Amino acid sequence: xENVEQHPSTLSVQEGDSAVIKCTYSDSASNYxxxxxxELGKRPQLIIDIRSNVGEKKDQxxxxxxxxxxxxxxxxxTETQPEDSAVYFCAASKSRDDKIIFGKGTRLHILP
Amino acid sequence: xxxxxxxxxxxVTQMGxxxxxxxxxxxxxxxxxxxxxxxxxxxxxxxxxxxxELIINETVPNRFSPKSPDKAHLNLHINSLELGDSAVYFCASSKANYxxxxxxxxxxxxx
Numbered sequence: 499x500e501n502v503e504q505h506p507s508t509l510s511v512q513e514g515d516s517a518v519i520k521c522t523y524s525d526s527a528s529n530y531x532x533x534x535x536x537e538l539g540k541r542p543q544l545i546i547d548i549r550s551n552v553g554e555k556k557d558q559x560x561x562x563x564x565x566x567x568x569x570x571x572x573x574x575x576t577e578t579q580p581e582d583s584a585v586y587f588c589a590a591s592k593s594r595d596d597k598i599i600f601g602k603g604t605r606l607h608i609l610p
Numbered sequence: 611x612x613x614x615x616x617x618x619x620x621x622v623t624q625m626g627x628x629x630x631x632x633x634x635x636x637x638x639x640x641x642x643x644x645x646x647x648x649x650x651x652x653x654x655x656x657x658x659x660x661x662x663e664l665i666i667n668e669t670v671p672n673r674f675s676p677k678s679p680d681k682a683h684l685n686l687h688i689n690s691l692e693l694g695d696s697a698v699y700f701c702a703s704s705k706a707n708y709x710x711x712x713x714x715x716x717x718x719x720x721x
Contacts, residue, residue: 532709544709585651597666600653
């Protein structure tokens with residue numbers, strides 16, 4: 499089955515700097531890659547997603563890139579702000595299978 | 611409000627008891643899920659239902675039994691609770707191959 503690896507497990511960046519979280523997946527049939535943000539004590543919320551027919555997608559300060567050949571995808575957050583502090587999860591799924599497999603999460607700390 | 615709602619939000623119970631968690635979505639989604647989030651924040655799928663039919667049943671003890679009376683509801687019943695069942699349980703729903711909408715979670719503490 500699909501396996502999603504995510505790193506780093508913890509990331510601290512200075513406010514205003516950029517943060518990058520990287521994930522790899524094992525199943526070449528996976529074609530949908532969402533990213534979730536989970537603030538302390540709250541539910542995971544979808545922040546951005548990308549499909550395998552696209553190499554990059556951007557939404558304001560957040561961007562995702564996908565390299566199908568290498569089977570890895572990344573989340574980039576620019577001009578980080580205190581409210582970006584949270585746990586971020588990458589995930590992958592296949593079109594014929596609704597199950598989404600999550601990475602183990604990255605705890606992002608934005609330092610003042 | 612359109613949402614995925616689950617109850618209760620907190621559940622504290624003794625070992626050996628039986629408890630249920632309820633989930634309802636009014637988003638018109640066909641698929642609903644139960645995920646378990648442990649103390650290390652790892653999100654692991656337990657069950658998935660599509661239009662009231664079980665489609666995913668991961669390696670979960672038989673003490674856990676999901677029930678879907680209709681496509682808007684997915685409940686989770688747990689028998690003979692154990693200390694290791696303590697976790698946050700998230701219900702979620704989705705359209706096929708789209709991102710999930712999660713419920714607010716149920717923090718289960720077994721003492």
